[in-house]
Amino acid sequence: MATKSAKAGDKRKAAVEVPEKKVKKIEVKKERPASTRKLFKNEDASDDGSDDDSSDGEEGGAELPAKKKSKQAKGSEKPGGNDVTEKKHDRSGETSRESHIKQKQLAKERKAARPLADELQRAKKIWERLRRKSHVPKEERQQLVDELFEIITGRVKDFVLKHDAVRAVQTALKYAKTEQRKAITQELQGTFAQLAESRYAKFLIGKMLVQNDPEIRDMIIPEFYGKIRKLINHPEAGWILDDIYRGVATKEQKAIILREWYGPEFSLFRKDGDKTETAELARILEENPEKRGPIIKHLLGMIDQLVQKKMNGFTMLHDAMLQCFLNLKAGSEEQMEFTQNIKDDETGDLLKNMAFTKSGSRLACLLLAHGNAKDRKQYLRLYKDTYEAMAGDQFGHRVILTAYDVVDDTVLTSKTIFPEVLGKNEEKHNVIFCANDPNARITLLYPFEGTSKALFPLSHQGDLDIISEIHEIRQSTSKKDAEVRRKELVTAMSPALLEAIAMSAKELVSTSFGCQFVADVLLGAVGDKTSALQAVAEAAAGDPSASEDTQELYSSAYPHPAQTAWADRMYKTLIQGGRFDKATKSIKLVEPPLDFANILYPVIKDHIVAWSTGRSSFVIVALLESESFSQKEKIRKVLKKNRAELEKAATTPVIKQDTGTDAEKQGAGKQKKGRQGKKPPAAGNSGSRKLLEKL
Template sequence: MSGTKRKDAPSGITKGVKKQKTVETKRTKPQRAEEQTDSGGENGFGGFSDDDEEEMSAGGGDVTDEAVKTNGHSKTTNENAKPFKLENNTTSAEAHAKQRLVAKERKASKPNADAIQRSKKIWERLRRKSHVPAEERKQLVAELFDIITGRVRDFVFKHDSVRVIQCALKYANQEQRRVIVEELKGDLRALSESRYGKFLVAKMVSSGDSVTNTAVVEEFYGHVRRLINHPEASWIVDDIYRQIATTGQKAMMLREWYGAEFALFHRKGSSITKPKLEEAMETTTADLVKILEKNPEKRKPILQYLLQTINSLIQKKMTGFTMLHDAMLQYFLALNPGSDEHTEFLEILKGDIDKETEGGGGDLFRNLAFTKSGSRLVCLALAYGSAKDRKMIVRTFKDTIETMAFDQHAKMVLVTAVDVLDDTKMSYKSILSELLGQHGIADETQRLDRLESMIVNLNARLPVLYSLAGMAKWLVSDAEKALLSDVHAIRTKTSKKEPDARRKELLSHISASLLDFAAKRAENLVQSSFGCQFLTEVLLETEAEEKAAAKTAVAALATGDPTEEGHPAKNAAAGRMLKTLVLGGQFDPKTKSVKLTEPRLGFATALYPVIQDRVVEWACSDSSFVVVGLLESEDVEEGVKVEAKAALKKGRKRIEGVAKGDGKEDKGNAGARILVGKI
């Protein structure tokens, strides 16, 4: 009844004495639960009508068993029970006030009531962060710790007072935080399983230092597998694993998924001392392949135990844990490709996709894509899968393509999908067209803004540019290159289409859109190194025959005096871009020569008319190698070379002066020195 206002509560007591009502004793058919609730009304008295209340409060005689029968159900009286009734000349408001007073007195009689009440008042003040000056906050925190020190355990298992400890952790210094953690040693597991206490452990995880973090992690050794299945504690365990555990601690925790013999029990009575524990962490590995190599006789029980734990969480739809993703990858890497276990596990992954349910399921794949181990597992599943499997997996990501492109792990799923799908038309419609904004974005400005944000983003540019640049060193990191190399090795056995044919088909789909974007946003893109790399790749690698608009737009960037601040020539990335485009291809370090594109780009034809009046200034600028390229490239027409050389001869003295420098800090312009030798 607490907190619920009774409906139609009497506002006063009638003076007259009513006659006692008679209630039929005839039994009626029992009501359903919801009907019984309705008959009780909102007043919560389970069968007393308002008239009955008035009668009782007016002193209308004793209420017998017969009188309290409602809906055919009799209510027996309890001699020890204290029936609620309004006293003579007492209003409902006064009755409620009396009830609140009783509740307050009951709370005050509990242990630490005064301390909890005082601490809650401090918490109420501290939680208004913007309204509390820094100096006052220090005083309040100090006062709060005077109250809770030595009593932390009494506070944390109550839903209201645990917030006080959370607040204390938030504003405390590291020494004060260590005091709290020290007092709660031995209780952290119980707190993580508590409906309210788990938030305190989460606060410890997010605000601790190396000392408190180690103390927290060690509390969970030997209990990981049990707690990862707990509805309250599972997320706390995964947060500890993901956020604060060191590499050695992660290995200790993950090994508990491999069997009971791998669980390290760090509790009272354990023979494992702290030095031995630290030594064990340094030599312990969670690499299941290495563990099975050392213990081949344990292969079957370990794999069965691990699969059982994995499958349990998948069936419960608890698939967002980083620890689960790490365990799944370890299991998959330990299997022999093509074996029954390998095939069965791929079927378990696909089993989460249900065409009949709304949205088609697929939460497992979507969760996996955004973690390091999970992303690798999805990439391998795509590589090993059949054409039908790959299409099924890719469809689960249809609403998350853009989000995945900006994620450091999920982007590799998109790249792998583009790299292994033989149906390039599906790759374009499902992934590339979404990245290019060709579906669902009618406004052109909005579409171009979105694509520009991808091109200049370290993560998102990879799935957009991969079809153009492949595994270029400036685009793909060493770790990403290793994963893609594994995918390519698997692809040779599971895909029918040749890689060159796949790339050519993909370029035919995306070239027109990329060239159009380059022509319209060249001025913005040239301001960043990522944008310059994009412009270079688009002009060199796209398959479209008509590149005139894009070439003209990029060449127009060279307009003006190249020695002035803010000019693209002062930007090293823009200078490299123009030089590469003038050369007509990328420099190949293996052959020590430029690999010209086919058909030829002919960028100098568009660039020279823009810079011909200032070719000497370009020769003396930070981007002097653009002019060197004009004289050396096989992709430049002979007439342009002759005209450029004649113009440079007229400004030879100026070029020679820039080439020498001042002899002190300025060592001269390297490009200008090369030009002096050529003219």
Template sequence: MSKSKRERSDASRSAESSIPLKKARITGKPSSSGQKLVTINNTSKSKGRSLATRTKSVAAKPRPSSNTKKAPRKHEHETEVDSDPIIESDTQSESGADDGVSWPSDPEEESGVALIHEDKTLDERSDLESEGGGVELKSDHVQANGQETSTNGPSTSRESHQKQRVLAQERKAAKPNAEVFARAKKIWERLRLQSHVPLPERKKLVAELFEIITGRIKDFVLKHDASRVIQTALKYGNLEQRKMIARELKGTYCELAQSKFAKHAIGKILVHGDDEIRDIVIPEFYGSVRRLIKHPEAAWILDDVYRGAATPQQKAILLREWYGAEFAIFKPSPTEKPSSDLADIFKTSPEKQTTILRYLFELINQLIQKKTTGFTMLHDAMLQYYINVRGTDTATEFLEIVKGDEEGDLLKNLAFTKSGARLVSLFFAYSSAKDRKQLLKAYKGVIPAMAFDAHAHKVLLVALDVVDDTRLTGKSIYGELLPLPSDSDEAVAAAHVSIVETALHLYGRSSLLYPFVNKLQSILPKETEKLVVECQQIRKQTSKKDPELRCKELAKVIARQLLAAMATQIPTLLAESFGCQFILEVLLGCTSDVVDANSRDPVLTTLINAIQDSKTKDTLATAHVGRMLKSLVQSGHFDPATKTIHLCNPPLGFADLLFEAIGPELVDWATGSNSFVVVGMAESQDLSPQNRQALSGMLKNEKKKIKAAAGGIEGAKANKGAEILLGKIEKGEI
């Protein structure tokens, strides 16, 4: 290859890898060869290191025009370099000293200076090149992206990575407390293996760890890995050691809450701490609630503190800051018991009502617009706002804002907190039919999860109780809670198991039993019953359908599915008190208005077979089975007010079935744990005359046994059911 061709090839490669300059001053003098020498002074600076200045002499080449095609590379084995051919080493302290680049000597290197920063982007380099900053370097060695390349051959990727690791270790070692952090992390790595560290060794490691971190807690807690060291120390340390950490961080908790890593340590402090630690941490958030609740990191830990750690008094102080700046500035006295109830505040300061409501609405709306709607504190504030404006146009506007959340996340989040569930229930109670339909639509896909939740199940009950369109509620709620199985036997069996699991759940069963029960207190906790009753009072002004008709229409939707599941799962249901109540309420609630009378027969037959099965002998002796059987033989519930039985229509006919099933063992039942079942049978209006006469004869013939069971013979344990039967025999009522 001729000299001119080599120069053109070198110029082509140099154009592809020209130096990016931010501020490049190019000076030079004609060389002896007629070329113009360009002097570039390059300065690079890295963290913790002095500036390294390098002065290089290069030969300038004319830039190729845009129309000129680049010469193709003919040497496939030559080292490829990227568009950033020279990157200064951050470990270089002297110009030209072992920097990995060989430069030609230049006696006039002092003639020009330019600062080149190694972290420039390709766009910046391109801009500089377009301004005439492109030059060619005549160099035997170039460095691409921090990796050395040589004419002797390219360095391997492994060597490059090794150098990068060495540099990273050097940088870490140069940081303050690097050795301390390294020692603490080694101990943490050992402590985190819970099942592999013997207790004596763990105590020794914890003691050593606290020797290291004492006095440096804040330095540790603000760093990623080091923050985990503090969390482990809180987990395995004793109470005094935890208090030491809490005291050392005192005065910094608002700052720590805003840290991506330190916020987790606050949670650990409160989880593993006592009341003293709690009273150190939580008061530091006073006065900063409005700012922190809008912070992307601090908001979550603040809400966790409010929900899970704060006392009722501390929660009230934190929530009051939502009502205005004065509540953040003026703190209540230690002896005062502040209230977060707006109604109480308005009673003492009615002139502040407009100002407080406006301030509260602005903060609520800000969080809703930011889509940060999962905070319990937000739900408490929204409830306070709504119950003080309900029944007004302001309440209607507020509901429109809530419905304006297109994703429906706000309504979903509200349903799973105590205050949020009450708020959504009030929305259902006060809303129009159109709004109720929109509210139900927001919960599509989460109905099963709501049914099993301690708070969300209240929303489902209120929706079933106030929505007049039973087709809508049947499809929206029961359509997800009780999906229709396919034709395969496996799918049907799985559906029946799912129904029984729901029926045995403390909260899930309420949605299934609601259409069948007459008294809500029999299936609902007092708190839930109170909310449902509150909404029923509102329903009188907002709903038109008769409550009994609504229940019957809902019962029609699910009755056949429930009966089919019961017929295959009787033994499972009998083993649980909730299961026995489920059997009783569904059988008594499936009246002729709901299903055909014959639809209950498979369940009754299966129940009789289970009673006759010797495997269920112990189960039949339980109190909950006895109560269920007594109500079934009476074919209705006992009313304490009138002291009568409300018969279902049509009657079950279970008394005759049970009498025929246990005939030979009737006296054993009368003197055993199920004596009240026989009492119910004797009092039942559902027992046929023929069987009643047979029952009377059998009991009279065994009067002595019954008397012994009733405590009439010394030394015998009294049986209350047998005592009642004995009285009826003696009075001639049997």
């Protein structure tokens, strides 16, 4: 045991002795920085020509031993001590502040040595004044613009590729006259493709085209011909090129640009000035059927390049994809590969972007129509969190209508689309917005009205064209009967729509689109309508003849329903219990009956005379003509007592109220043009005359 312990002790001693040797080595190393610092001090002193006293005082002296150095460092922490960090010297003996000043001076000298340095500096100073529009009077601004043009004229090419100078040129274009703008455009001719690839100069092209001047447009766009493949794949040029294609280019220019997607020969052998060229791939393949293989291959390659780069928001890309899909044989390997590439986008960004362009939305509709049940389910899920925005878009709502028409699984439709369009967690503001939006209202009422002219005015003729195309395709791709599918959708939508009417009847009745929505839902919905009917009746409470400033319930934003033509039509339709059928020339009653006349009468019975002599007098006529109404005699007694007022209203000219939102006028404006030329109606209230006849 002793030997073992001794050996162990020996090991401990050995272990202790080794670090001692290492410590000695470390002490030797510590001496080296002192010598290097000594050399630096000598260099500093020689370079700066400073006194030895100042050099020694700053570092504490070069000849101090190591222990004295540590004491000196500790002493430097006290006030008045000379810390090394107070004045940092580099190898040249300069402090950091002096070094920065010297660097700035060198930078200024380099800038001053550049070409056009003075002109650039003057232009930037003028730009600093011009960009603060509200702080510069008009006369002074014009003087500054003229001065700026004197600087940049003849030197525009030197200015536009500099990120700071190009802003001055953009400001000059913003306030320039037409002649000045054309002069800059002419000076930059031959460089627009290069400018489009510049991170900053690309915005200059947008400034030139923002006025949509045909001469400037025709100078810029032709310079992109033959370079479309390169530019559309460029991270900077792609966006400005697509903006020009979408918003500025003419139909002929769009065709020339899109043709370059079909192969190199369409960019190399283009005829200058030929405006008969078409971008319709079907016509091109009809004239040259032998080129189908190379064209489709090249087109698919360009599409795949942009999709892989996630540059899938281009309108040009969607146009090319639509042309490609329309010319692929149904069920072919090419079509299957094309659709698979779209489905492989797990984020759904491609499909979502497609829904908001004309060609892209049509392609999305065709994909839904041609797909099987599994494909349609995948497409609908990829559109998650986008349906609300799609419903209000002029193209996006077409995809929702197509889903209504082709998806057999109405449970899937109701779970994916309705919660976003109608609102979640009992939030009915979405329904009010959709009911009054020219596009979103179609997504709510399409299952109720179908393709009626009231729902699809002339401004939405494109919707009807796509719907008719989809209806032809679904005959071979969808199994469920169209009427059964429609009724199932109505059943799924009805509870949310009826609840929205019950909660927001006042807001809905105050607008034309809102009244149409209320009438369609109450006539076509399935379920308990009592609360909704009562809310619509309560919206008519109050004296219609009272001035708006004395009304507590209504304001200028919500006029009394009896004072608007659209509410008059809605109440009359609900009292009749159905819509007029042109085929049978009679009212087609709904089942079960609404019995709205008996619900409305208790609300308006105190103001029967005001209703009978106002613009909504036909509501009272409808009450007297209703077979289910039980209070006709009471109305007749009131009217007989006030016969004089009826006669006065029947002969006094009626001043029609022109109200309504811009959206309503936009949707119905084209239909009203056909009414011009008709004879003006007879003076007086025709509804009051009708009531006098019934008395």
